[in-house]
Every structure is written in structure tokens, then in C-alpha cells.
Amino acid sequence: MDVRVHNIRxxxxxxxALDDVSLDIRxxxxxxxxxxxxxxxxxxxxxxxxxxxxxGGTIFFGDEDASQKTVQQxxxxxxxxxxxxxxxxxxxxxxxxxLKVRPGHRRPPAAEIRKxxxxxxxxxxxxxxxxxxxxxxSGGQRQRVALxxxxxxxxxxxxxxxxxxxxxxxxxxxxxKWLREIHDRTGxxxxxxxxxxxxxxxxxxxVVVMSKGAIEQVGTPDEIxxxxxxxxxxxxxxxxxxxxVTLQNGEIWFEDRPIGLRAPAEPDGPANLHFRPHDIELIxxxxxxxxxxxxxxxxxxxxxxxxxxxxxxxxxVEIELPPERAAAGDHSRIAFRxxxxxxxxxxxRQTEDEKAEQQDVEESGETEAFELARTGT
Amino acid sequence: MTDTTKTAPWRFxxxxxxxxxxxxxxxxxxxLVLIVLIxxxxxxxxxxxxxxxxxxxLTLDPRTLNALKxxxxxxxxxAVINLIFGVILAWVLVRYRFPGKRVIDAMVDLPxxxxxxxxxxxxxxxxxxNGWIGQVIEPLxxxxxxxxxxxVVALIFVGLPFVVRTVQPIMEEIDKEVEEAAATLGASxxxxxxxxxxxxxxxxxxxxxxxxxxxxVGEYGSVIFIAGNLPYVSEIAPLLIVIRLEEFNYAAATAIxxxxxxxxxAMLLFINSIQAWSRRRYVYVA
Ligand SMILES: Nc1ncnc2c1ncn2[C@@H]1O[C@H](COP(=O)(O)OP(=O)(O)OP(=O)(O)O)[C@@H](O)[C@H]1O
Ligand SMILES: [Mg+2]
Numbered sequence: 001m002d003v004r005v006h007n008i009r010x011x012x013x014x015x016x017a018l019d020d021v022s023l024d025i026r027x028x029x030x031x032x033x034x035x036x037x038x039x040x041x042x043x044x045x046x047x048x049x050x051x052x053x054x055x056g057g058t059i060f061f062g063d064e065d066a067s068q069k070t071v072q073q074x075x076x077x078x079x080x081x082x083x084x085x086x087x088x089x090x091x092x093x094x095x096x097x098x099l100k101v102r103p104g105h106r107r108p109p110a111a112e113i114r115k116x117x118x119x120x121x122x123x124x125x126x127x128x129x130x131x132x133x134x135x136x137x138s139g140g141q142r143q144r145v146a147l148x149x150x151x152x153x154x155x156x157x158x159x160x161x162x163x164x165x166x167x168x169x170x171x172x173x174x175x176x177k178w179l180r181e182i183h184d185r186t187g188x189x190x191x192x193x194x195x196x197x198x199x200x201x202x203x204x205x206x207v208v209v210m211s212k213g214a215i216e217q218v219g220t221p222d223e224i225x226x227x228x229x230x231x232x233x234x235x236x237x238x239x240x241x242x243x244x245v246t247l248q249n250g251e252i253w254f255e256d257r258p259i260g261l262r263a264p265a266e267p268d269g270p271a272n273l274h275f276r277p278h279d280i281e282l283i284x285x286x287x288x289x290x291x292x293x294x295x296x297x298x299x300x301x302x303x304x305x306x307x308x309x310x311x312x313x314x315x316x317v318e319i320e321l322p323p324e325r326a327a328a329g330d331h332s333r334i335a336f337r338x339x340x341x342x343x344x345x346x347x348x349r350q351t352e353d354e355k356a357e358q359q360d361v362e363e364s365g366e367t368e369a370f371e372l373a374r375t376g377t
Numbered sequence: 378m379t380d381t382t383k384t385a386p387w388r389f390x391x392x393x394x395x396x397x398x399x400x401x402x403x404x405x406x407x408x409l410v411l412i413v414l415i416x417x418x419x420x421x422x423x424x425x426x427x428x429x430x431x432x433x434x435l436t437l438d439p440r441t442l443n444a445l446k447x448x449x450x451x452x453x454x455x456a457v458i459n460l461i462f463g464v465i466l467a468w469v470l471v472r473y474r475f476p477g478k479r480v481i482d483a484m485v486d487l488p489x490x491x492x493x494x495x496x497x498x499x500x501x502x503x504x505x506x507n508g509w510i511g512q513v514i515e516p517l518x519x520x521x522x523x524x525x526x527x528x529v530v531a532l533i534f535v536g537l538p539f540v541v542r543t544v545q546p547i548m549e550e551i552d553k554e555v556e557e558a559a560a561t562l563g564a565s566x567x568x569x570x571x572x573x574x575x576x577x578x579x580x581x582x583x584x585x586x587x588x589x590x591x592x593x594v595g596e597y598g599s600v601i602f603i604a605g606n607l608p609y610v611s612e613i614a615p616l617l618i619v620i621r622l623e624e625f626n627y628a629a630a631t632a633i634x635x636x637x638x639x640x641x642x643a644m645l646l647f648i649n650s651i652q653a654w655s656r657r658r659y660v661y662v663a
């Protein structure tokens with residue numbers, strides 16, 4: 001079922017947890033809400049579920065205004081971060097609960113309820129554990145019971161709040177793949193919350209990046225990763241570097257020299273250059289490049305990460321190289337140039353702030369950023 | 378008593394986790410023997426000196442049987458009522474904020490602190506035919522003071538804190554999300570309470586019930602004022618024991634006491650095993 005969120009606003013006391021949020025979710029879509037802690041993801045999810053009521057705005061399920069409906073009437077499946085299983089019920093009873101509490105005329109016969117619950121347990125790969133109590137399950141198993149329980153009511157929308165938040169990395173990865181499979185098989189419209197960007201990019205059809213109670217960008221994982229629309233998204237999704245640069249006659253200057261990148265349409269003045277550690281090329285003999293001393297070097301899986309010191313006033317820049325190319329040890333000088341990059345310009349805040357901006361992502365939503373140019377040399 | 382019933386099964390089940398198990402078990406057992414077992418076995422010893430036929434004859438004396446029936450019946454009824462209202466009271470105290478909440482919370486413990494005789498006299502004054510409450514209910518055909526109903530009222534009073542205080546902490550632990558989960562699955566408020574919340578409170582509720590019940594069976598001070606103490610009607614077993622003692626009829630007193638002990642022990646054991654069974658199923662595992 002389509003879910004449309006229209007200009008939703010939610011205040012707790014005077015504090016706006018969500019400020020004028022609009023979002024269209026298509027039927028059958030798997031959507032990730034991604035953002036730092038406190039950005040309003042859970043609040044948005046709970047509003048859709050009807051567990052909170054909005055201060056302003058409307059939520060539509062299909063063509064119906066859901067605001068008039070109680071939680072019970074919305075027919076949603078909600079998976080809580082800590083599962084919230086009924087601990088005095090067996091796994092089977094947990095899954096069957098939603099069907100058992102239906103009023104008489106809508107309740108399937110007992111045998112049918114049992115069969116459906118068992119089928120769901122098979123779907124979530126928990127056959128044989130139906131007589132256990134939640135206390136006798138592992139975290140990952142509880143998670144799957146919670147999901148089966150939510151799906152038992154054949155929800156219009158499936159809502160998952162950090163479904164894998166409490167699990168270890170290995171289990172997370174498995175469940176992620178598995179959730180995608182389940183989604184493809186059952187076709188429920190699904191919204192899940194996460195603050196793990198890798199999870200969001202890997203799993204979702206579309207990702208909603210949120211910051212400070214507002215939506216920063218909505219798009220497919222590719223769009224979000226390759227074409228971030230704001231410094232916040234650039235910084236939050238994947239790794240990125242941010243350098244304070246100056247524009248002169250369409251050329252980008254770093255400190256006292258041009259670095260060989262051109263942005264012809266841009267007016268002169270200061271700007272911030274963003275690029276990802278892996279979007280660079282090494283250059284021999286520097287006639288227009290960035291150059292710095294290697295101060296640290298780490299092996300991360302298939303690549304080597306180098307930290308470069310570009311000069312006293314600048315934060316270190318991180319680049320990624322294939323290990324064989326990074327053979328040069330510490331304290332050697334490396335010259336490089338970004339191959340994919342983006343300029344953002346913020347009205348008031350000037351260059352000395354850029355480090356704070358990159359690390360303290362909470363801050364960046366405040367500044368108006370203009371997208372200036374995008375090239376791939 | 379609270380201590381033994383609550384912790385003993387745990388100690389036995391997971392002895393290796395905490396150091397000093399042997400020492401603490403040794404101390405606990407010697408303490409129990411000294412405080413509980415020696416006096417009680419003295420009682421059993423005296424009773425066994427009676428001889429079986431004497432013992433049976435003394436026990437089956439109609440007055441004794443009636444007293445036992447009244448004692449256990451009223452204690453049971455009072456504990457059931459305390460269970461119901463104790464859970465509601467705990468719910469109100471845990472879930473709602475209202476002016477005077479702290480005062481009410483503190484008042485729950487008063488029956489612990491008040492000398493039971495004072496409670497008995499106060500209740501009698503209230504429920505006597507010319508008392509505040511007695512005046513009102515007497516015309517409606519309800520007699521409380523000097524009837525078994527009076528005993529129940531007194532036992533409700535003294536047993537009130539047990540259920541509230543055992544259920545309250547468990548209730549505070551209930552995750553709001555569990556209720557929300559039930560609601561998203563379509564459960565009405567009533568279904569959420571009856572199928573999700575109350576079953577989760579059962580072990581604690583049973584503990585409170587057992588404590589209130591045990592207290593009610595042994596209660597003496599408050600009851601004798603309000604009961605009227607009519608033999609066969611409103612005479613409780615502990616009072617009958619005292620009466621027999623005053624008649625220097627030690628044999629009868631011992632027999633009644635031994636029977637009370639046996640019944641109480643059997644019931645507490647029963648309640649505890651239900652509890653252990655239900656607790657085993659849904660311990661909190663974080
Ligand atoms: N019941 C509440 N009362 C007051 N403030 C609240 C309440 N719930 C949330 N907030 C505030 O609203 C903001 C958004 O909270 P929300 O729980 O939606 O964040 P989140 O994105 O889910 O964060 P996290 O990743 O940490 O779960 C936070 O600043 C939070 O303090
Ligand atoms: Mg959250």
C-alpha cells in the first residue's frame with residue numbers, strides 16, 4: 001500500500017522533532033530512514049504507525065487519511081528495536097497473537113491460525129523452535145520472531161526500527177540479506193530505520209537521509225552515494241574529505257596554487273571541495289595537484305588508507321589506494337588529484353570551520369549549501 | 378520467610394557463579410535451623426507425643442475444624458481480594474502521576490508498621506453497628522463487625538502491602554514497547570492487559586498472594602477485636618490455640634498448631650512450585 005507523508009510536523013513540548021517532512025512511499029518499496037542519532041527517524045516511524053500523533057500534517061495510507069485511525073485500525077506491522085516479544089508466550093503464541101486477538105468475525109479458525117504461524121516460522125527459518133520461550137532464544141532468533149509476529153497480521157506497511165541494531169556484525173550481515181529476500185518474496189511495503197549507512201545502501205530500494213528533524217535527500221542508493229545534494233549527505237554517507245579552497249577565474253585554488261581542477265561556471269570566492277578517499281588519482285611530478293606528507297597508513301581489507309598532512313592549518317586528508325601502489329612508507333610525499341568531486345559553498349561559515357563541519361554532522365544542516373558543480377575529469 | 382522462598386531455588390540452581398556459595402549456604406541453613414526449624418520441630422515433637430488416635434480425635438473436634446476452616450477460608454478470601462486490588466493499586470502507583478501519589482505510596486506500608494491490635498480496634502470502631510461505616514451498611518443488611526466478614530476485612534488490611542510491594546517493581550520494569558507491540562498487532566486495551574500484562578505479573582502476584590495468605594493465617598492481633606470470636610462462627614484457629622493454652626489443654630493446642638503448620642506448609646510449597654514453574658519460563662534475559 002502507498003504511504004504518503006504530507007508536511008508532517010511533530011513537537012515534543014516546544015522542541016520540533018520533525019519539521020515539515022514530506023515523503024511518498026510506493027507500494028512494495030523497501031525504504032530506509034537513515035540519519036544520525038536524534039534526527040527523528042524513530043519519531044517518523046512511530047507517526048506512520050500511529051503510536052504518536054502529529055502536531056501538524058497528514059499521513060495517507062493509499063487514499064485514506066490515516067490520522068483518523070487508531071493504531072489498531074491501521075493494520076501495520078512494527079518491529080521494535082528491542083523486539084518487545086511477549087515473554088510469557090511461546091514463539092508460536094507470539095507469532096499467532098495478532099490473529100488471535102482479532103474480533104470473532106475476522107478471526108480465522110484456530111487450526112488455520114496455527115498453520116499460518118507455523119508457515120511464518122518456516123519463512124523466518126525458525127521451524128522447530130515454536131515451543132520455546134523468548135528467553136530461550138538468541139538475539140538474532142528473537143529478531144526473527146518479532147518479524148514473523150509483525151508479518152502475521154498481513155500488514156499494510158511493515159515498519160522496522162533499527163531491526164539489527166542489537167546484533168553483532170556477522171549476524172547483521174546475514175539478516176540483512178535475508179530480510180531483502182523475505183521482502184522480495186512477500187512484497188510488503190517496508191520502512192526500516194537504521195543509522196548504519198552501509199545497511200541502508202545495501203538493503204533499500206530508496207534511502208531517506210534525515211538530519212535534525214528534516215529530510216536531506218531521498219534517492220536510490222546510487223543517487224545518494226554518487227550525487228549527494230548537501231555537504232551533510234556527503235559527509236554522512238561513506239567517507240569523504242572536505243578542503244577549504246578558493247575559486248579564481250574558474251580554477252580551483254588550494255592555498256597558494258591551482259590544483260588542476262576547473263569549475264568554469266563558478267563565481268570567484270571561497271568554497272568547500274568534497275571528494276571521497278577512493279576517487280583520486282596519483283600524479284607523478286606535480287604541476288597542479290594536491291600534495292602532502294603521509295602521516296599514517298592503515299590496511300583496511302583490500303585497500304590501504306593513507307592519511308595525508310596537507311599543511312599546518314588543514315585537517316588531515318584520507319585517501320585510499322591499492323596496497324601495491326601505496327608501498328611507499330611513512331613520511332614520503334604523495335601528489336594526487338580528485339577524480340570525482342563536488343563544491344559546496346556556504347553563505348556565512350568560512351573555511352576555518354570546515355573540520356568541525358565534517359565531523360560534527362549535526363551542525364551542517366544549519367548552513368545553506370549551494371551545489372555548484374560536479375565534474376568527473 | 379521472604380528470603381527463603383525467594384532465593385533458595387536460585388542458589389541451588391546456579392551455585393558456581395557467585396563465590397562463597399558453601400559459606401553462605403552454611404550460614405543460611407544454620408540460621409534457618411536456629412530460628413525456624415528448632416521451634417517448629419519442638420512443636421512436631423510435642424504433637425507426636427500425643428499418639429495418633431488422640432491427635433485425630435483432637436483435630437476432628439468440630440470446634441477445631443470450624444476454627445481451621447474459618448482461619449484458612451478468610452485468609453484465602455482476603456488474599457484473593459488483596460491480589461486483585463493490590464495489582465490495581467500498584468498499577469495506579471506505577472502508571473499515573475497525580476497529586477498525593479507519594480503519600481498514598483507511603484500509606485501502603487502502614488499496615489506493616491501499625492501494631493495489629495491498633496488496626497483491629499480501629500477497624501472494629503469503624504465497622505461496629507454504631508461506627509461510621511457500620512451505620513451506613515447496617516441498614517443495607519450488611520454486618521461486618523463480629524462476623525467472619527470482619528475477619529476478612531482485618532486480613533485485607535494487614536495483607537495489603539504484600540501484593541502491592543511484590544508486584545510494583547515488576548510492573549515498573551514492563552517495557553512500554555510491549556504494550557505498543559500488542560496495540561500494533563490489533564489488540565484492544567483490554568486484550569493487552571488481560572493477555573499480555575497480567576500474565577507477565579503472575580509470578581510476582583503469586584508471591585504477594587502467598588505472603589498475604591500466610592500472614593492472614595497466622596494473624597491474631599487485629600482479628601480478635603473485630604471477629605466477635607463466636608465459637609463455630611467467627612473463632613479463628615490461633616485464638617482457639619490461646620484458649621486451649623489458657624485451659625492448660627496443651628495437647629489440644631499442640632494438635633491445632635501442628636495441623637495449621639502442616640496445611641500452611643503444604644499450601645506455600647504448592648504456590649511456590651507454581652511460581653518457580655512460571656518463572657522458569659519467562660525470566661528476563663536482556
Ligand atoms: N517522547 C519524547 N519526548 C521528548 N522528546 C522526544 C521524545 N521522543 C523523541 N524526542 C526527541 O526527538 C528527537 C528525535 O528523536 P528520535 O527518537 O526520532 O531520533 P532517532 O533518529 O530515532 O535517533 P536514534 O538513532 O538515536 O534512535 C530527539 O532529539 C529526541 O530527544
Ligand atoms: Mg531511534
